[in-house]
Amino acid sequence: MTFSEKAFFLRNSIVNALTPLISDSYVLWDLPYYTNIGDILIWEGTECFLKDLSAQCISKCAYQTFTYRPLPKNTTILLQGGGNFGDLWRMHQEFRLKVIELYPDNKIIILPQSIYYQDTGILESDAYLMSRHSNLTICVRDTQSLEILNSYFFKNNLLLLPDMAFCISQQILKKYNCNSTSKILFLKRNDIELCEKDYESYVVEDKNIVDVKDWPTMEADFFQFKILGKLVRFHQYSMADIFASNYLKPYLVKKGIRFLSNYDKIYTTRLHVAILSILLGKTFVFFDNSYGKNKFFYETWLKDIDDTNFVD
Numbered sequence: 001m002t003f004s005e006k007a008f009f010l011r012n013s014i015v016n017a018l019t020p021l022i023s024d025s026y027v028l029w030d031l032p033y034y035t036n037i038g039d040i041l042i043w044e045g046t047e048c049f050l051k052d053l054s055a056q057c058i059s060k061c062a063y064q065t066f067t068y069r070p071l072p073k074n075t076t077i078l079l080q081g082g083g084n085f086g087d088l089w090r091m092h093q094e095f096r097l098k099v100i101e102l103y104p105d106n107k108i109i110i111l112p113q114s115i116y117y118q119d120t121g122i123l124e125s126d127a128y129l130m131s132r133h134s135n136l137t138i139c140v141r142d143t144q145s146l147e148i149l150n151s152y153f154f155k156n157n158l159l160l161l162p163d164m165a166f167c168i169s170q171q172i173l174k175k176y177n178c179n180s181t182s183k184i185l186f187l188k189r190n191d192i193e194l195c196e197k198d199y200e201s202y203v204v205e206d207k208n209i210v211d212v213k214d215w216p217t218m219e220a221d222f223f224q225f226k227i228l229g230k231l232v233r234f235h236q237y238s239m240a241d242i243f244a245s246n247y248l249k250p251y252l253v254k255k256g257i258r259f260l261s262n263y264d265k266i267y268t269t270r271l272h273v274a275i276l277s278i279l280l281g282k283t284f285v286f287f288d289n290s291y292g293k294n295k296f297f298y299e300t301w302l303k304d305i306d307d308t309n310f311v312d
Helices: 003-021 037-051 090-102 118-133 143-152 170-176 223-233 236-260 273-280 293-302
Strands: 025-029 056-060 073-078 082-086 108-116 137-140 156-159 183-188 210-213 265-268 283-287 306-309
Touching: 003 037, 003 108, 003 293, 025 082, 025 306, 037 082, 037 143, 037 236, 037 273, 082 090, 090 108, 090 118, 108 143, 118 143, 137 143, 143 156, 143 293, 170 236, 183 293, 183 306, 210 283, 223 236, 236 283, 265 273, 273 283, 273 306, 283 293
Parallel strands: 025 056, 025 073, 073 108, 082 108, 108 137, 137 156, 183 210, 183 265, 265 283, 283 306
Antiparallel strands: none
């Protein structure tokens, strides 16, 4: 299957499954007000999907800017997808549990996530708390995560869906795409999800044409985050939400697309570098992260794509 065929198929899978679940109005919460461009791409894809719906958005926020207010009972609560469902990035999971407790009468949809727990006790506690909500849908983006749901979260509505970044519009991709150079990129993440395996040895090209980098925002300070941080710190939550949505997100989407489009070939330890490579038509080699997230996603959705390879 070609890159474009795969992207079209995965986008349609999302649209067909989620569109019937969202009517009237919705809120979009747990937005990524931080430096990981991959999560920003999820946000952008989610927004592109939602623009085609007739439902009205009445609120957007991150966990840092959330303040409780009652919602109409027909309002759907959408919680950002990603790879933070579990006990590794706990602040996001704690926020989901808080929302589930505060809004027992609203439909809640957790958008496609990868699930990972180190502590079975925390897993069982989360499953119990989520099972108490009468209308909670949990979407996961790989079969391994679905197995965890089927074992522990079976009282909730469960869906297997691709990552929301596949919904990023072609218009945005074409707008920020630029001509590639002859350079090769080894995108090596530098956080706690980095696998200890020496994947750099699999990069076969001349080292003089290989750049070893993480996302640009992970390697340098950007003034946009300083502005956002000050707004949050001084409790200017409405201004922070407007700034993040209207300025930070578009800037980082542009930054990520232009960064990746500079390269002819890509080696990556980050899932969204692989996804963006597919959307841009870039040949790539995919490595795992520390707990198998990349491998499970690849085996669930990507193993039939031409011009790509996964190294376990």
